[in-house]
Amino acid sequence: MAALLGGMAWCAQHGATAQPAAPAAEQGAQIRFSIPAGPLDQALTGFAAASGIQLLYDSSLTHGRQSPGASGALPPREALRRLLAGSGLEGQFTSPQAVMLRPVPQQGSAADGSVILPEVNVTAGLQQRAWQPVRGYVADVAATATKTDTPILETPQSISVVTRDQMDDQQVQNVGQALRYSAGLEGEYLGAYGSNDEAYSRGFAMDYYLDGMRVLHNAGPGAGTQIESFNLERIEVLRGPSSVLYGAGSPAGIINLVSRRPSDQAGGEVRLQAGSHDRLLGGFTSTGPLNADKTLLYRMTGVGWQGGTQVDGSRQQRLSISPALTWRPDDRTSWTIIGQYAYDPEGGLYSYIPASGTILPNPNGTLDLRRNYGDQNSYNNTRRQYGITSLFEHQFNDTWTVRQNFRYYHTRSVLDGYYPQFFAANQRNLLGVYTRRGMEYDGYTADTHAQARFRTGPVNHTVVGGFDYQGASGENTWYSDRTLYSCDVFTYNPCPPTGGPRYGNPVLRNTQSLNRYGLYLQDQIAWGGWRLLLGGRQDWADSTTRNLLNNATTKMDDSAFTGRVGLLYAFDVGLSPYVSYAESFNPQSGTDAGGSPFKPTTGRQYELGVKYQPPGWNMLLTAAVYDLRQQNVLTPDPNNTLFSVQTGEIRSRGVDLEAKASLNRNINLLASYSYLDNTVTRANDATQGKHPVLFSAHRASAWLDYGFLEGPAEGLRLGAGMRYLGPSWGDTANTLRVPSATLFDARISYDLGALGPSLQGLTAVVNATNLADKQYIRGCYTEGQCFVGLGRTIIGTLSYRW
Incomplete structure (x- = not known):
């Protein structure tokens, strides 16, 4: 490009x-x-x-x-x-x-007889922007790594893009499912529970961003913000520390969700779905100009769905609407406002199952992975979230551009239910407790930066400098009835009623406010085939946590400087080797189970990689090796999975390989492999020298989609995929090993427009994931807390596009 x-x-x-x-x-x-x-x-x-x-x-x-x-x-x-x-x-x-x-x-004619064409005025409107639709699976440009529309081939850090076409072909139901075929990403560690977006890469949890600004997503299972995947145009994944441009954050990198924006070309889609577990979905998106000169554009996107899950007595339901308006008075100015609203009256069952009777032997038999071992009559998982986003850009001239982005977001959620914990000594009676967690947060983000493109002799510069702010405030309350209930799960199905929870005073109740400020500067330098990326940032962060049970107040005030450097050479043959170094800094928002704020974390990564895009081929091949370390890292609390603890330092080393291709309009290909060796290198307990839970050392995937363009099968498309999830450790002592799983996916679609012009735009699709209905455990925190993998799911879709 x-x-x-x-x-x-x-x-x-x-x-x-x-x-x-x-x-x-x-x-x-x-x-x-x-x-x-x-x-x-x-x-x-x-x-x-x-x-x-x-x-x-x-x-x-x-x-x-x-x-x-x-x-x-x-x-x-x-x-x-x-x-x-x-x-x-x-x-x-x-x-x-x-x-x-x-x-x-x-x-006119030249002396050699060739035709001389007049000067062509190429405007900025011809450039591919990182928020625009991409046809096929291969994106050429991404903005997440640099905050500029930079070719991926010229970006000295590992980045992947999941396009809207890929999401539609695979009919993903949430963001975690959209990451299945990307190298080294784990977006479904909670297995069949799909109401919480939390992804891992290179041994650490990633941060979620929406249109370049952070969203509160990992406040706990079912508690954080979840962005509806139907509202997205693409997903950009930046691996490795990204604090220089985004401030406080995880060393794993960020997942930037890019919203569908208004277009000056009228179009849209209506989608109907029906599938496994009585799932029903209706969705639509419509866009186009509102006036003749196309200075005012709109988009309206909405989706509603409901249905059961693979677990008995568990249901999910959502209503989401996202209106958007763009004002574009001239070709140098654009202002987009995007609204978001989502209500989940039923969020599905968040629960776990013991290793005994699943991946470990139990003398009394085997547990049914589809059974609800909780109290179906007392479960409550609801969430309401809304927000507004402003994206402004003005280009003063060929050198200077300024952007100002802002978002306000509100999330309120309740997670209430019975949670089995472990077996009694007889291995028959499953013991559990009732807990209730309520959370309500307001978040504010703002990012203002200027971009300058200029030359100094033979050297081209793209400089970005700016200021950003992240703020949040809210209240968190947790109840427990402090009683262990017992049920002989090999005799009773379902378990006898317990009479429901008997909550008294909360065991945890606090308020927290945080503020994060940052000044950053970055220069992308181009000289011939060389690309040098330099960046630096100064961060300030403060937070106040008040324990409402004892009126104790804890304050935090931190600052840090982080840097970044990358060097790449872009050969004319489409080959781009690179090396990079990046740092992260993260004053943690949140508290441990005792109500104490987390300490700040720091991280650093060295990465060596190569990218290849054969000239004339719509294909991108990437490979990267890395060494990544984080101090004061957060890991799941083995005694209370709603919280996290800090265990010192973790080192991650590994390899990520990825291939994406869209060829001849009828072939789409995805392939990936990742190897991860992450180890606790410093801790004050027996975890030192051990591997953290959940993470597979080996992961691989492949997907092929083929369409028939002519002949009797014209309009037919077939797709098939394979995912290998390697074994992982299920406890901090590394004595419980979770087996690997190999899963198969498939799709078949037919363009009904091939039957005649009157059906143009209609497409029928059937997708199946985990086609063989593999029963497996996705991961474990402890022997008593394992998550069941998603079983076979079949979804039929009828869509009309115009």
Whole structure:
């Protein structure tokens, strides 16, 4: 993409000589088009959807123009020619998968007989932006690593992008499922419980961001914010410390969720689903201009779903709506407002199951992994969340751009139920307790930065400098009836009623407020094929925690400087080796089970990697090795899984390999492998020298999606995938080993538009995950607290797009 844009910019300055089109475009196979006459911009949207070819043009060129349409089996070049007939525009293939539109030139002849074209004005509107839709599985540009629209091939740190097309093909139901086929990511460690987004990479929990600003997500199972995956355009994953640009954070990196934004091209989708466990879903998204000059754009996205889960007596339900409005008075100014609201009246069952009778032998028999061993009559898991996001950008000139982003978010949740803990000595009676946790938080984030692009001699600079703020305040309350209840689970199903919980005074109740400020500066330096990334940041953080049970107040006040450096060389053949170093700093928000605030953590990572994108191929191959360390790391509390503890220092070393490809409009490919060796290198107990729980040393995945473009199977697509989850440790002493699991996924879809023009836009899909219905334990905290993996799930989808 960088070479393409660079060539376009050269043409804009010097004029261009017409050359023969790329052979792949000239000899492309025929595609069935059914594009009616009408507005040209709508016709071009239909062409791009049918052909998979990216169209680059300034939207002002098509404004007010009409198209005669195109129908029948045609080569893409001929179909585009027909669509543009009479418009005064023509298309130039800049690659087999990209076309630039321009006015039909007044031609002159050069001395050598070639055709000289007039100067082409390439505007910023032609650049691929990191929030825009991507056709297929391969994104060329990402902003999470640099806060600029930088080619992934030129970014000296490991980054992955999950596109909307990939999420739709795999019909993911939450963000954790969307990460299944990315290298080294664990987004489903809670197994079948899908109401909490918490992902791990390189041995640590990752931070969640929405449109470049942090969201409170990991306040506890069912308690933090969960962003609806249907509202997203893409997911960008940055591995490794990212404090220089984002401030306080985990050394694992960040998951940046990118919202669907308004478009100046009218379009949308209506989706209906039905599937396993009586799941029903209805969703829609609609976008387009609100006025003739397209200065005001809208998008409205909504989804509602309900159904049971694989566990008896457990249900999930959600209603989500996200309106968005963009004001774009000119091509240099954009202001987008996005609203978010979600209500989960039922969040599913958060519970665990003992290792005895599942992955360990039990003399009394085997436990049923689909059974609810809690009290079905007392369980309550509800959540309500809402917020508003403002994204403003203004480009003063070719050098200076300023951006100002802000978000307010509110989350309120209750998690109430009976939780089995462990077996009694007879290995028949399962003991458990009732607990109730309530949480209510308000969060504020703001980020203001300026970007300057300039040259110093032969060296190009992209400098970003800014100030950001993160604040949160809220209250956390936890109850327990302090009684161990017993049930002979091999005799009773369900267990006899206990009479419900008998809560007294709370065992924990506190309020907490935190403020984080940061100043940062970054320079991306380009000289020939060299890319040097330098960055530094100063952070300040304070928090106040008040224990409402004893009126004790704990305050924290910290500051730190973090740095980052990366060096990359971009060869013309599409190969980019790199080396990088990055640091993290994180004054922890939250408390341990005793109500004490966590200490700050620090981290550092060395990474060596290579990226490869073969010229002319829509493919990206990446490989990275790393050494990552964090001090005062948070790990799950083995005695109370709603909280975490700090055990000192953990070292992670490993390898991440990933491949993504979208070829010939009908082949999509994903493959990944990761190796992780993480060890507690410093602790004041027996965990020193041990491996933390939950993390697999080996993980691998592969996915292939193939579509038939012609013949009797035209419109049919088939997909299949495999995921290998290696064994992990289930206790801090490393005596309980959780077995590995190999899972298979599949999909079949049919484009009903292949049957006739009247069905254009309709698609029917069936997806199946864990096709063989493998019964497995996903991970354990202790011998008494293991999480059941998600069993076979089948979902049928009927969607209509326009």
